[in-house]
Amino acid sequence: MSRFSLSALYLSGSIVTAALAVSAPAALAQHSSSIAMALPAQPLGASIRELALRSGQTILVDADVVEGVNGPALQGAFTVEAALDRLLAGTGLVWTRIEGTIIIRKGRGSGQDGESGEGASLLVTGSRIRGAPIPSPVMVLDNRVVRDSGLADLGDVARSLPQSFGGGQNPGVGFNVPSSTGGNVGGGSSVNLRGLGSDATLTVLNGRRVPYDSARQGVDISAIPLAAVDRIEVVADGASAIYGSDAVGGVVNVILRRDYNGVETRARIGGSPDGGNFQQQYGVLAGSRWNDGGGFLTYEYGRNTALMTNQRKYGRIRPDLTLLPASRRHAVAGSIHQDISDNLTIELDGLYNQRTGEFSYPTSGAANLSVSRITQSFDSYTLAFSGAARLLLGSWELGLSGSFGKGRTYFQGDTFINDQFSSRAFGRYNNQTITGEIAGDGPLFALPGGDARLALGVGIRANDFAIFRGVGNINNARPSQDSVYAFGETSFPLVGPAQAVPLMHSLSFSAALRYERYRGLADVVTPKFGMIYAPADFLDIKASWGRSFRAPSFIQLYSIEQAILYPITTFGGRGYPAGTTALLIAGGNSDLKPEKARSWSATMALRPPALPGASFEVSYFQTRYVDRIVNPIPTSALALVNPIYARQITYAPTPEQLAAAIAHASQFLNGAGVPYDPAKVAAIINRANINAGRQTIRGIDAQLAYRTGLADGNIEMSANLTYLDSEQQLLADGPVEQLAGRLFNPPHWRGRGMIGWSKGGFRTAATLSTIGGVKDVRSTPALHIDGMTTIDISARYRFGEEGGLLRGVELGLSVQNILNALPSVVATSLYYDTPYDSTNYSAVGRFIALELVKKW
Known part of the structure; x- marks a missing residue:
């Protein structure tokens, strides 16, 4: 199913919010000026495209929905709303407006003539109120934009988003990246908004939670096959008042196709001319629509070969090191919806993903895999089901929803000496999530700008986790x-266009409050307030303020606590008698509390009347993140040297204090090389996890878009640019350290822009991506690491009904990083250190892909 954007607002390289079940245009219509239209009776898609170009407004519609549907002739002056009403009359299609974007899709009872969207349900990511405007910064990316960019899966999409940092759970993240910044256990990919951590970005599927990935509280977004996705939507702002834990950096909502009609097969192969990372991807999509429902099912198989340093310029620095692991995956996704009656609908979504892979690295100074190596392998799967029943009671909608998901990540490391197996280490992470919720929303009373609306709901969530490292471990x-939890949300449209108030086209306020109780952990209350003020129909000014939180992860809470005896010199102790020791306490902490954040943002969105088809949006954001869970003494050798660690140290402990510390720990180890003697222990050093860290982030997002006609086709231009500044303080008495712009942290600047042209079945696009440089502060003076700028091009052609044997065939070619840019080298000290910043830059280089799609 292709989806085309008929609009002035085409936000490539960005992600936006707007999940919808079906539409409610009567409640959401915005007044607009009349446009002179002279359209003949013709295919409906052509009429909608012309309306979008003439009005300069975004109109999104699935090409399959309007395929074979003819629109009536349209003569005269109409508002956009009136023109849509006439064009869609009798088609069973309905429209709605979300954040200035008009979306067209099939309505309930779409087989009936004259169907309207009145009373149908519309849910918006970032709000629990149907059709509510969103005061937070928003971005949108649909399936077509992803394909125009030449991206293969949602992991690529996440890493291409300027607001997302490549640290966290992502393939290719090297061992020299700090564990607090990122890692690669099961080969999955996570979104990491603002660089706050993949565990501080909530990723949901059709608005519902899916199981966490491996040991971190992140979600593998690449588990969802691209063919199943209608669009991805993001609120890049704190959203715990709406969604609960983890939504500190924001929320990413992956919305599946509503349904599909027919069968489509797809094959894609690609590789790097310099070698490595040869990719194959094959898939089939099948579905059907009927008068009162529809559904689809898709299967996708993908595999890629490993990318080694020897295949790039890094081989002379760190030979035989895997940069990207070899992997293969099977993924299945599906969705079905059915109208039981005029006011009751049920829906069910399902997802399964299974992935295996491996990579190797040398373990000796010989830097030769045949001399000594470790081969790491992983085998993971994700299984998730969710369903909902929605009941319309007049203007109110009641919903009962639930989800079940589980995931498993098995990891294994085999050591080889002289190509002979030597030893094995392995482990397994299991995650399970079960949710249930009852919610409802509807109007309360009339206000000048429209109905005041309310949403209420209660729910439960159960997370289970297991780590297994061997029998008896x-x-x-x-x-x-x-x-x-329980939540409530209100929306108050105080002023509307109909009142014709000077310099106040519209004014609305919103408020949300959520209470969540974690058994044995904490009670958390998170509010959020928003305002949208439009002095004219072409200018919106938005502001939001709210609190968010993240519950401690299972690893942070329940990792074993160890008491380890070391020589006092290990911690920088000097001047002590020979044989003096110190007791180190390290590991989890079951007394941890949730991390908390306070966020606010201000946004201006402009659609200049003098330039139809253009839009500009700029946002300022700031988040203060406190009580972050940290290791309070990151450098053991400075524990007794730096006075900021004094609160974590007990000097001259008594025998009773030592006995209590050892008894509290799960394990006591003696690494001192001498027998344990309480009289010779000079200090207890506690570096177990604590709530102590603080982070502050601030920055600016800018989005530009323009669409117009050119050479009998349509040209679309867009840009997404972000500037980020962030800093961190591990302890209250500790120094404030810069994060953004430093090695293995987000750069200050990232941007992505695209220009595309389409005519008939032909589409072509060019994308420019830039990632700013960072400083390597591990040396004095600090070293500057250059950023990367890449250019991608793509072209697709779809044969029409007149194509004969090629009817329904689409051919595609994409070249990413056409200039073959590679990351700058960084200093390394170990033979398995990745010789570049693997959290920000990719060593794939130029990549060429061919795609063949056939609709049967």
């Missing part, structure tokens, strides 16, 4: 975490 654990 002390690290084995099976903790669980339950929570109950």
